[in-house]
Amino acid sequence: ERGALLDEVVNEVSAIAGVRSAAVVHRLPLRDDGSQGPAMIEDRPDLQGARRPNSYVRFVTPGYFQTIGLELRRGRAFTPADRADGLPVAVVSHTLAERFWQGEDPLGRRIRTTFDGDWVTVVGVVEDVRMTGLRGPIPPVAYRPYGQAAFISRRLTCWSCEPMWTRRLSLGPLGRRSRAWIPALRWPESARWRA
Numbered sequence: 001e002r003g004a005l006l007d008e009v010v011n012e013v014s015a016i017a018g019v020r021s022a023a024v025v026h027r028l029p030l031r032d033d034g035s036q037g038p039a040m041i042e043d044r045p046d047l048q049g050a051r052r053p054n055s056y057v058r059f060v061t062p063g064y065f066q067t068i069g070l071e072l073r074r075g076r077a078f079t080p081a082d083r084a085d086g087l088p089v090a091v092v093s094h095t096l097a098e099r100f101w102q103g104e105d106p107l108g109r110r111i112r113t114t115f116d117g118d119w120v121t122v123v124g125v126v127e128d129v130r131m132t133g134l135r136g137p138i139p140p141v142a143y144r145p146y147g148q149a150a151f152i153s154r155r156l157t158c159w160s161c162e163p164m165w166t167r168r169l170s171l172g173p174l175g176r177r178s179r180a181w182i183p184a185l186r187w188p189e190s191a192r193w194r195a
Helices: 002-014 064-068 094-101 172-178
Strands: 022-025 036-038 054-060 072-075 089-093 110-112 120-126 141-145 157-160 167-169 182-186
Touching: 002 022, 022 064, 089 094, 094 120, 094 141, 120 141
Parallel strands: 054 141, 089 120, 157 182
Antiparallel strands: 022 054, 022 157, 036 054, 072 120, 089 141, 110 120, 167 182
């Protein structure tokens, strides 16, 4: 099961000397502007058809927001219980919440992104992160738990909060079993990618 594989990846990386926290994301802030498309908002009929707003979508493991230092503003973050057999959930960025619900409480509301066949319930709001550069508008982002993803990327990015340069890790039997290298991206503590 993909959730168990990702749990093993995070556990192995977390066990490396000097790593304080680790999580997996399928696309990085500032490095990759893919995985975006129109989103539907269940209770906003005025935002349908050609008026559907665009949203970035990022699949992450539990602990991702804490690992990269994104503050949870409302609700909750993902937990290991957010699996394929559970309620489909999302945590959204502050910009997405403001743009889609204009000051109303987004918790409990439902959205559908390009990557979701079903409606997804918003359970949390996190601070904004820049996706494509340090200037320009901040895009709306919907985060989804990797345990509910319909796919698993063959190349995953594992974040840790140890300040180092980017390097690649082979995770022994786990790496061979998953037939993938796991790039471990380690940002300098002075890196400014948050909004």
